[in-house]
Amino acid sequence: MSEKAIAIGQYFVASGVFTVFGVTFPTLGSKELTDYLFKGIEEDFGGKWGFTRGPYEMAHMMISHIDKKRAALGIDVAKERVLMDMADPREM
Numbered sequence: 001m002s003e004k005a006i007a008i009g010q011y012f013v014a015s016g017v018f019t020v021f022g023v024t025f026p027t028l029g030s031k032e033l034t035d036y037l038f039k040g041i042e043e044d045f046g047g048k049w050g051f052t053r054g055p056y057e058m059a060h061m062m063i064s065h066i067d068k069k070r071a072a073l074g075i076d077v078a079k080e081r082v083l084m085d086m087a088d089p090r091e092m
Contacts, residue, residue: 006025013047014047018048018065019050022052038050
């Protein structure tokens with residue numbers, strides 16, 4: 001863990017991105033600050049921190065977050081795909 005990695009991650013969180021960090025997190029000693037960074041900051045900026053040590057848990061956290069955002073946008077429902085030929089775009 002380096003302070004530079006946390007600073008870069010905080011830039012992404014403040015830009016609205018869900019950012020997962022996995023080695024250790026320097027704020028784990030402060031409950032108030034950690035709660036804000038992992039929960040409350042999402043209300044202010046749209047992004048938040050996630051923390052877990054295992055790569056599989058990281059992947060599950062990210063996929064779960066993406067699925068939640070897709071459901072909020074209403075794009076989680078599969079649509080029927082329509083194959084078009086060359087004449088179809090001309091009719092549009």
